[in-house]
Amino acid sequence: MEKTLKASDLMTKKVIKIHGFSSLEKAVKLMKDNKISSLAIISGRKNLIGMITKTTISNFLKKEWEKIDENDLKKLKNLRVIQLLQKAEKVSPETSLEDIKKLMEEKNVDRIFVMKGKNLVGIISKSDFARLKLKTKDQEIFTKVDEMLNLIEQREKITFEELAKELKMEESVIEEWARIFEDHGFIEIEYPLVGKPFIRKRK
Known part of the structure; x- marks a missing residue:
């Protein structure tokens, strides 16, 4: 019998996080340094409260991500990450990949966070599904x-x-x-x- 793949089979375990009251400048630097397109936003108690993406920041600045410069970073220095917070969709490690794909389509999101109780244990993006399909091929x-x-x-x-x-x-x-x-x-x-x-x- 073929194994049903779950969130735990596909998720990326290393999730880069940022505190909600950190500066947007720090968020940009974190994403650029780690070559990622989103960050998990956490509260003082390290609970997941949302996310922030490079698209959101680009739209806020009305500027392409690759063209963000030092002058833009200065503008973001006194602004907080929580000001651009977006809702983070969540699933458990046991959620099937089929259900995750459906949730992504229903909510029109590119990424889902994987939670074990209150602990953030991973992230799954649309690109992970593309990689999986080609990898199995x-x-x-x-x-x-x-x-x-x-x-x-x-x-x-x-x-x-x-x-x-x-x-x-x-x-x-x-x-x-x-x-x-x-x-x-x-x-x-x-x-x-x-x-x-x-x-x-x-x-």
Whole structure:
């Protein structure tokens, strides 16, 4: 009988946290230093009270994430993380991946936090589901998949051609993988009237 995969099978156990009354400047630095797109917001008692994402901060500044500079950080120094708090959806380690996918679709969220009682024990994102699908398809390509997802995470937009050159792979394979990521709601593929097709992370 095939094993039903649960949150504990897919979650990332290392969750970067920030206190609600820490500065937004610190939040930006934490995300950039760790190359992540969100932080768990905790209270004084270290309970999870919400989350903050780089998209929320970018929208607040009306500026692309990659273009945030020292002047922007100065503006954020006296603002608190809790001012941009977003609701964090939660599940238990025993919740099935199928139920988590449904919850993500219903709530229109890209990430879910995994709680064991009051303790935060992990996080699952849409990109984890994309990785899982490709990993089960062929274990050997997992490293390349991970590199591709990291490149997409780090850039505002990137063409199939640029990804193929970076990863030393056929452009047709890159496009096939991109379609899988798009099906999982992680990225958007755009085919402009002028210029080459490109990928951007879904906001």
